[in-house]
Amino acid sequence: MRKDYTFISESVTEGHPDKLCDQISDAIVDHFLMQDPCALVRAECAVSSAILFIGAHFATSAKVDLPHVARKVIKRIGYDQPDFNSKTCSILTAPQGRPPEKKALFDEHALTEAEIDRITSGEQGTVFGFACDQTSVLMPLPIVLAHKLAYSLTGARTNRDLPYLMPDGKVQIGVEFKNGRPSGIHSIAVTASQRDVESPPQKRLRDDIVERVIGPSFEDEEIKPSSRTKLFINPDGVFTGGPSHHSGLTGRKNAVDTYGNFSRHSGNALSGKGPMRIDRIGAYAARYAAKNVVAAGLATDCEVALSYSIGITQPVSLQVETFGTGKYSNEDLGEIVRRNFDFRLAGILRHFNLRHLPTAYPEGFYQRIAAYGHFGRTDIDLPWEKTDKAEILKGDL
Incomplete structure (x- = not known):
């Protein structure tokens, strides 16, 4: 090392154009999930000068006024200048809605393990979770x-x-x-x-x-x-x-959202995606595992990498890297992580209650974490930041 x-x-800051887009995108996700926890949502924004563009794909019976949501976010952040404000900026939308999809119509809290095993990932990709003992929040x-x-x-x-x-x-x-x-x-x-x-x-x-x-x-x-x-x-x-002076786009601040480039992160954006997207919630599950490994004292630095393929339930690859700081080999720690964490899509939804969190936060859950990082937060109770498995990991040696 x-x-x-x-x-x-x-x-x-939350007023940076990229972060403005992230917060609008996640506010849209929140509003759909508040009405329909089974909604499938993907929302992206681009902003430049006095124009905001929203592209949204959703499968749900819920109705969301996209420009209204965007204007509320712009006003809350504090843009009230003549050249860009919530009242006069032009908002263009390209919504593409479709009926609810059967694959999303399930209650993860009522499923058996066999039923969870049949809910597969709809995306492919590799996500990373990281933790270290440099700070009290293990970031x-x-x-x-x-x-x-x-x-x-x-x-x-x-x-x-x-x-x-x-x-x-x-x-x-x-x-x-x-x-x-x-x-x-x-x-x-x-x-x-x-x-x-x-x-x-x-x-x-x-x-x-x-x-x-x-x-x-x-x-x-x-x-x-x-x-x-x-x-x-x-x-x-x-x-x-x-x-008015530089443009913004959803998902362009991945390092800011994750570990500040101190560790690897996926090239996929976290904001603007509903919790049925494994490339978002898989990153939360990977952080949860890495943080508990460090909290258990099994390593001072830990990275968990999960690779998912379309149509497969479990990650096709799970790797643990401790950069020479682990008390056990990376292979042994990988097996410990595999035994004690559920990385299946429905399993992550169930453990973190991700489809229902927006109803518990009337001002928006995903919108709140769209600025100042998705990890290491102390101002909001993030389920993937808990270290409730540290003692279990210590005993599984």
Whole structure:
């Protein structure tokens, strides 16, 4: 394994055009599932200038007003400028609906094991789950800090500490590692969009970001910026940002959604897909397994890779990689994982209750995780973040 290096991860705020599209896509998924948990949904968005395009495929009897859902998300995020706002932006839709499909009309909580075995994957692909002991949430420190910084940047705008900010923002943080462990903060970059290109001046913006965004983000962290840490605040000058200045697309921030490029992730988007898509929920199941392996003390770093093929129930390949940190061989840990986790499509739906979570979160479940990461969250009770199998794994040796 690498020992001494600097690793950089990025995050973006909920107002970044790509994240705006992710949240609209997942809000559409939420609204369909709230009416019909058996709905099959795929929704994608593209935004540029004052135009938003929604392409949606769905098999359900539920009805969703796609433009209305999109405008609610745009308003909540805070776009109220003349060139892009929830009231006047043009929204084009291309909905393709069909009747409910028999293959999705089942109650996973009432199925026998034999019946679950007959529900196969409708997609192919390889998904990855990762966990490590760098943080209390068993995520890589660079992406955890990047998300905290992005969330703090949004908070400084929404709580009116820095009212001149616009919703779009990007952050990047470099963490120094020595002997494979985080040891310092190498660099912090914040690009914050402003309402007025003339105000505030660069020095005030820098001082405000340091005091109201960076400072609070590190209050509870063991590793903090030092006099050696490089700070870059709007290094390219004034940044106005938003859809009027750069386009957005659903599923374009996979590294931000997962592990900040510290570990592998699937090339498939997570947002905009209902829970019948194995390329979304398989990634949640893989993270769940990897996190429990680390929580059990069987490795300090663990990656679980699952490969699915169309028409087959179980993953055709299950691999565990611990990068030399495992107490047992990768092959032995792979067998332990195989015995203790259900990676079948209906089994994942049942264990995480994924088709019914939107009804438990009136403001939207999938929409909430479409910004600031799908993993390592502490602000929402994500079933795949539980470590309830750690003790079971310890006993299965």
